[in-house]
Amino acid sequence: MSALIPGKPALIEPGVRRVLGLNPGMMTGPGTNSYLVGDNELTVIDPGPADPRHADNLQAAAEQLGAPIRRVLVTHTHRDHSPGASVLAERLDLELLGPEVPDDGLQDEHWRADRILGDGDRVRLDDRTVRAIATPGHVGNHLCFLLEDSGLLFTGDHLIHGSTVVIAPPSGSMKDYLASLRRLLDEDIHCMAPGHGELIQEPEAALNWTIEHRLERERKVLDALRQRPDSVAQDLVEPVYVDVPDYLHAVATLSLEAHLIKLYEEGRAERRDGRYQALE
Ligand SMILES: [Zn+2]
Numbered sequence: 001m002s003a004l005i006p007g008k009p010a011l012i013e014p015g016v017r018r019v020l021g022l023n024p025g026m027m028t029g030p031g032t033n034s035y036l037v038g039d040n041e042l043t044v045i046d047p048g049p050a051d052p053r054h055a056d057n058l059q060a061a062a063e064q065l066g067a068p069i070r071r072v073l074v075t076h077t078h079r080d081h082s083p084g085a086s087v088l089a090e091r092l093d094l095e096l097l098g099p100e101v102p103d104d105g106l107q108d109e110h111w112r113a114d115r116i117l118g119d120g121d122r123v124r125l126d127d128r129t130v131r132a133i134a135t136p137g138h139v140g141n142h143l144c145f146l147l148e149d150s151g152l153l154f155t156g157d158h159l160i161h162g163s164t165v166v167i168a169p170p171s172g173s174m175k176d177y178l179a180s181l182r183r184l185l186d187e188d189i190h191c192m193a194p195g196h197g198e199l200i201q202e203p204e205a206a207l208n209w210t211i212e213h214r215l216e217r218e219r220k221v222l223d224a225l226r227q228r229p230d231s232v233a234q235d236l237v238e239p240v241y242v243d244v245p246d247y248l249h250a251v252a253t254l255s256l257e258a259h260l261i262k263l264y265e266e267g268r269a270e271r272r273d274g275r276y277q278a279l280e
Pocket residue numbers: 076078081138139157
Protein backbone atom coordinates (compact mmCIF):
# COMPACT_ATOMS: atom_id res chain seq x y z
CA MET A 1 0.00 0.00 0.00
CA SER A 2 1.45 3.38 -0.94
CA ALA A 3 1.95 5.76 1.97
CA LEU A 4 -0.04 8.95 2.40
CA ILE A 5 2.46 11.67 1.51
CA PRO A 6 1.00 15.13 0.93
CA GLY A 7 1.21 16.38 -2.64
CA LYS A 8 2.96 13.34 -4.16
CA PRO A 9 0.80 11.36 -6.59
CA ALA A 10 0.42 7.70 -5.59
CA LEU A 11 -0.80 5.10 -8.10
CA ILE A 12 -3.60 3.14 -6.45
CA GLU A 13 -4.70 1.10 -9.47
CA PRO A 14 -4.02 1.44 -13.21
CA GLY A 15 -5.19 4.89 -14.30
CA VAL A 16 -6.02 6.14 -10.80
CA ARG A 17 -3.76 8.30 -8.68
CA ARG A 18 -4.27 9.82 -5.25
CA VAL A 19 -2.93 13.26 -4.34
CA LEU A 20 -3.22 14.02 -0.62
CA GLY A 21 -4.14 17.60 0.27
CA LEU A 22 -2.23 19.84 2.67
CA ASN A 23 -5.07 20.07 5.19
CA PRO A 24 -4.50 17.57 8.01
CA GLY A 25 -6.68 18.18 11.06
CA MET A 26 -9.17 16.92 13.58
CA MET A 27 -11.96 16.64 11.00
CA THR A 28 -9.82 15.70 7.99
CA GLY A 29 -7.35 13.14 9.41
CA PRO A 30 -4.24 13.14 7.19
CA GLY A 31 -6.03 15.61 4.86
CA THR A 32 -8.41 15.35 1.91
CA ASN A 33 -7.64 12.77 -0.77
CA SER A 34 -8.05 14.05 -4.32
CA TYR A 35 -8.01 11.42 -7.05
CA LEU A 36 -6.82 11.79 -10.64
CA VAL A 37 -8.55 9.35 -12.97
CA GLY A 38 -7.41 8.70 -16.55
CA ASP A 39 -4.27 8.38 -18.65
CA ASN A 40 -4.89 10.51 -21.76
CA GLU A 41 -7.10 13.08 -20.10
CA LEU A 42 -7.71 13.49 -16.40
CA THR A 43 -10.65 13.92 -14.08
CA VAL A 44 -10.15 15.17 -10.53
CA ILE A 45 -12.47 13.57 -8.00
CA ASP A 46 -12.82 15.85 -4.93
CA PRO A 47 -10.36 18.70 -5.54
CA GLY A 48 -10.22 19.48 -1.81
CA PRO A 49 -10.24 22.85 -0.05
CA ALA A 50 -9.57 26.16 -1.79
CA ASP A 51 -5.80 25.84 -1.44
CA PRO A 52 -3.71 27.08 -4.37
CA ARG A 53 -0.80 24.87 -3.24
CA HIS A 54 -2.96 21.77 -3.57
CA ALA A 55 -4.12 22.93 -7.01
CA ASP A 56 -0.41 23.37 -7.89
CA ASN A 57 0.22 19.77 -6.80
CA LEU A 58 -2.68 18.45 -8.88
CA GLN A 59 -1.45 20.37 -11.91
CA ALA A 60 2.14 19.17 -11.37
CA ALA A 61 0.88 15.56 -11.23
CA ALA A 62 -1.03 16.10 -14.49
CA GLU A 63 2.06 17.59 -16.11
CA GLN A 64 4.13 14.63 -15.02
CA LEU A 65 1.58 12.35 -16.72
CA GLY A 66 1.51 14.53 -19.82
CA ALA A 67 -2.29 14.67 -19.72
CA PRO A 68 -4.65 17.63 -19.32
CA ILE A 69 -7.21 17.94 -16.50
CA ARG A 70 -10.60 18.13 -18.24
CA ARG A 71 -13.17 17.84 -15.49
CA VAL A 72 -13.88 17.81 -11.77
CA LEU A 73 -16.32 15.53 -9.99
CA VAL A 74 -17.30 16.15 -6.38
CA THR A 75 -18.84 13.67 -3.95
CA HIS A 76 -20.37 16.41 -1.80
CA THR A 77 -19.93 20.08 -1.09
CA HIS A 78 -18.36 20.22 2.36
CA ARG A 79 -15.59 22.78 2.42
CA ASP A 80 -12.77 20.25 2.57
CA HIS A 81 -13.98 18.52 -0.63
CA SER A 82 -15.28 20.85 -3.36
CA PRO A 83 -13.87 24.43 -3.08
CA GLY A 84 -10.65 23.45 -4.89
CA ALA A 85 -12.82 23.22 -8.02
CA SER A 86 -13.07 27.01 -8.14
CA VAL A 87 -9.29 27.37 -7.85
CA LEU A 88 -8.70 24.93 -10.74
CA ALA A 89 -11.53 26.42 -12.83
CA GLU A 90 -9.87 29.85 -12.65
CA ARG A 91 -6.76 28.35 -14.23
CA LEU A 92 -8.12 25.69 -16.60
CA ASP A 93 -11.01 25.08 -18.96
CA LEU A 94 -12.96 22.50 -16.96
CA GLU A 95 -16.34 20.87 -16.72
CA LEU A 96 -17.62 20.71 -13.13
CA LEU A 97 -19.93 17.85 -12.21
CA GLY A 98 -21.57 16.99 -8.92
CA PRO A 99 -24.60 17.42 -6.69
CA GLU A 100 -26.64 20.45 -5.80
CA VAL A 101 -25.84 22.25 -2.56
CA PRO A 102 -28.15 21.81 0.45
CA ASP A 103 -28.74 25.02 2.37
CA ASP A 104 -27.53 24.15 5.88
CA GLY A 105 -24.78 26.74 6.35
CA LEU A 106 -22.02 24.09 6.29
CA GLN A 107 -21.47 23.97 2.52
CA ASP A 108 -19.19 25.38 -0.16
CA GLU A 109 -21.47 28.18 -1.34
CA HIS A 110 -19.26 28.82 -4.41
CA TRP A 111 -19.88 25.39 -5.91
CA ARG A 112 -21.72 25.60 -9.25
CA ALA A 113 -21.99 22.40 -11.25
CA ASP A 114 -22.04 22.64 -15.05
CA ARG A 115 -23.84 19.33 -14.87
CA ILE A 116 -25.82 18.26 -11.81
CA LEU A 117 -25.37 14.57 -11.05
CA GLY A 118 -27.88 12.35 -9.31
CA ASP A 119 -28.32 8.67 -8.59
CA GLY A 120 -27.50 6.41 -11.54
CA ASP A 121 -25.96 9.10 -13.74
CA ARG A 122 -22.96 7.90 -15.70
CA VAL A 123 -19.96 10.00 -16.72
CA ARG A 124 -17.32 9.05 -19.30
CA LEU A 125 -13.80 9.58 -17.91
CA ASP A 126 -11.27 9.12 -20.67
CA ASP A 127 -12.08 5.55 -21.83
CA ARG A 128 -13.84 4.52 -18.61
CA THR A 129 -17.20 5.11 -16.98
CA VAL A 130 -18.18 6.07 -13.45
CA ARG A 131 -21.68 5.76 -12.09
CA ALA A 132 -22.98 8.09 -9.39
CA ILE A 133 -24.64 6.35 -6.45
CA ALA A 134 -26.71 8.59 -4.18
CA THR A 135 -25.54 7.94 -0.62
CA PRO A 136 -27.29 10.51 1.60
CA GLY A 137 -26.50 10.36 5.31
CA HIS A 138 -23.22 12.17 6.08
CA VAL A 139 -24.92 14.97 4.18
CA GLY A 140 -28.06 14.95 2.02
CA ASN A 141 -26.31 15.56 -1.30
CA HIS A 142 -23.61 12.91 -0.96
CA LEU A 143 -22.67 10.82 -4.00
CA CYS A 144 -20.25 7.92 -4.33
CA PHE A 145 -18.70 7.19 -7.73
CA LEU A 146 -18.18 3.63 -8.95
CA LEU A 147 -15.62 2.90 -11.67
CA GLU A 148 -17.63 0.19 -13.33
CA ASP A 149 -14.79 -1.70 -15.03
CA SER A 150 -12.60 -2.16 -11.95
CA GLY A 151 -15.10 -1.92 -9.08
CA LEU A 152 -13.21 0.92 -7.37
CA LEU A 153 -15.64 3.09 -5.39
CA PHE A 154 -14.80 6.69 -4.54
CA THR A 155 -16.56 7.06 -1.20
CA GLY A 156 -15.97 10.73 -0.31
CA ASP A 157 -17.06 11.00 3.33
CA HIS A 158 -19.57 8.17 3.23
CA LEU A 159 -16.93 5.76 4.50
CA ILE A 160 -13.44 6.84 5.46
CA HIS A 161 -10.46 4.85 6.68
CA GLY A 162 -9.68 4.71 10.37
CA SER A 163 -12.59 6.72 11.73
CA THR A 164 -16.36 7.15 11.60
CA VAL A 165 -17.84 10.18 9.89
CA VAL A 166 -19.94 12.92 11.47
CA ILE A 167 -23.65 12.91 10.70
CA ALA A 168 -24.75 16.52 11.24
CA PRO A 169 -28.50 17.20 11.07
CA PRO A 170 -30.50 18.60 9.43
CA SER A 171 -28.87 17.72 6.09
CA GLY A 172 -27.14 14.73 7.68
CA SER A 173 -29.47 11.84 8.56
CA MET A 174 -28.64 8.65 10.48
CA LYS A 175 -31.62 6.82 8.99
CA ASP A 176 -30.48 7.68 5.45
CA TYR A 177 -26.87 6.91 6.37
CA LEU A 178 -27.65 3.34 7.40
CA ALA A 179 -29.84 2.82 4.32
CA SER A 180 -27.00 4.11 2.10
CA LEU A 181 -24.51 1.74 3.74
CA ARG A 182 -26.85 -1.22 3.24
CA ARG A 183 -27.47 -0.25 -0.35
CA LEU A 184 -23.76 -0.47 -1.16
CA LEU A 185 -23.75 -4.12 -0.05
CA ASP A 186 -25.63 -4.86 -3.30
CA GLU A 187 -22.98 -3.23 -5.50
CA ASP A 188 -19.99 -4.98 -7.03
CA ILE A 189 -17.22 -3.11 -5.20
CA HIS A 190 -13.71 -4.51 -4.99
CA CYS A 191 -11.99 -1.62 -3.23
CA MET A 192 -12.89 1.77 -1.75
CA ALA A 193 -10.97 5.00 -2.25
CA PRO A 194 -12.11 7.27 0.59
CA GLY A 195 -11.97 11.04 0.96
CA HIS A 196 -9.69 10.63 3.97
CA GLY A 197 -7.16 7.95 4.84
CA GLU A 198 -5.93 4.80 3.15
CA LEU A 199 -7.73 2.56 0.69
CA ILE A 200 -10.38 0.27 2.16
CA GLN A 201 -9.45 -3.15 0.79
CA GLU A 202 -12.35 -5.19 2.19
CA PRO A 203 -15.44 -3.17 1.31
CA GLU A 204 -18.07 -5.64 2.46
CA ALA A 205 -16.42 -6.11 5.86
CA ALA A 206 -16.07 -2.33 6.26
CA LEU A 207 -19.75 -1.79 5.40
CA ASN A 208 -20.92 -4.49 7.80
CA TRP A 209 -18.63 -3.26 10.58
CA THR A 210 -19.87 0.32 10.16
CA ILE A 211 -23.54 -0.69 10.16
CA GLU A 212 -23.04 -2.76 13.31
CA HIS A 213 -21.00 0.00 14.98
CA ARG A 214 -23.74 2.58 14.34
CA LEU A 215 -26.45 0.23 15.63
CA GLU A 216 -24.36 -0.45 18.73
CA ARG A 217 -24.12 3.30 19.31
CA GLU A 218 -27.86 3.56 18.80
CA ARG A 219 -28.39 0.95 21.53
CA LYS A 220 -26.20 3.05 23.85
CA VAL A 221 -28.24 6.15 23.02
CA LEU A 222 -31.46 4.34 23.85
CA ASP A 223 -29.99 2.97 27.12
CA ALA A 224 -28.81 6.43 28.14
CA LEU A 225 -32.17 7.93 27.25
CA ARG A 226 -33.98 5.38 29.43
CA GLN A 227 -31.75 6.39 32.35
CA ARG A 228 -32.15 10.11 31.67
CA PRO A 229 -35.63 10.85 30.37
CA ASP A 230 -36.36 14.30 29.00
CA SER A 231 -32.87 14.80 27.56
CA VAL A 232 -31.28 16.70 24.72
CA ALA A 233 -28.22 15.38 22.87
CA GLN A 234 -25.74 17.29 25.07
CA ASP A 235 -27.07 15.53 28.19
CA LEU A 236 -26.25 12.11 26.75
CA VAL A 237 -22.85 12.62 25.18
CA GLU A 238 -20.83 11.63 28.29
CA PRO A 239 -22.45 8.21 28.85
CA VAL A 240 -22.84 7.39 25.15
CA TYR A 241 -19.32 8.35 24.05
CA VAL A 242 -17.25 7.14 27.03
CA ASP A 243 -14.89 5.52 24.49
CA VAL A 244 -14.29 8.82 22.66
CA PRO A 245 -11.90 11.51 23.97
CA ASP A 246 -13.51 14.67 25.41
CA TYR A 247 -12.19 16.98 22.72
CA LEU A 248 -14.38 15.13 20.19
CA HIS A 249 -17.55 15.38 22.27
CA ALA A 250 -18.82 18.57 20.59
CA VAL A 251 -18.63 16.83 17.20
CA ALA A 252 -20.04 13.59 18.64
CA THR A 253 -23.06 15.55 19.90
CA LEU A 254 -24.04 16.17 16.26
CA SER A 255 -24.10 12.46 15.46
CA LEU A 256 -25.91 11.82 18.75
CA GLU A 257 -28.60 14.29 17.69
CA ALA A 258 -28.84 12.33 14.41
CA HIS A 259 -29.36 9.11 16.40
CA LEU A 260 -32.13 10.76 18.46
CA ILE A 261 -33.87 12.03 15.32
CA LYS A 262 -33.73 8.51 13.83
CA LEU A 263 -35.26 7.00 17.00
CA TYR A 264 -37.98 9.65 16.89
CA GLU A 265 -38.67 9.06 13.17
CA GLU A 266 -38.96 5.33 13.84
CA GLY A 267 -41.40 5.84 16.70
CA ARG A 268 -38.90 4.53 19.27
CA ALA A 269 -38.54 7.85 21.10
CA GLU A 270 -40.81 10.83 21.46
CA ARG A 271 -39.85 14.46 21.32
CA ARG A 272 -41.45 17.30 23.25
CA ASP A 273 -40.09 20.85 23.13
CA GLY A 274 -36.89 19.49 21.64
CA ARG A 275 -36.37 16.97 24.50
CA TYR A 276 -36.45 13.22 24.00
CA GLN A 277 -37.99 10.29 25.91
CA ALA A 278 -37.42 6.61 25.16
CA LEU A 279 -40.50 4.68 24.08
CA GLU A 280 -38.97 1.21 24.34
ZN1 LIG B 1 -17.97 15.83 4.45
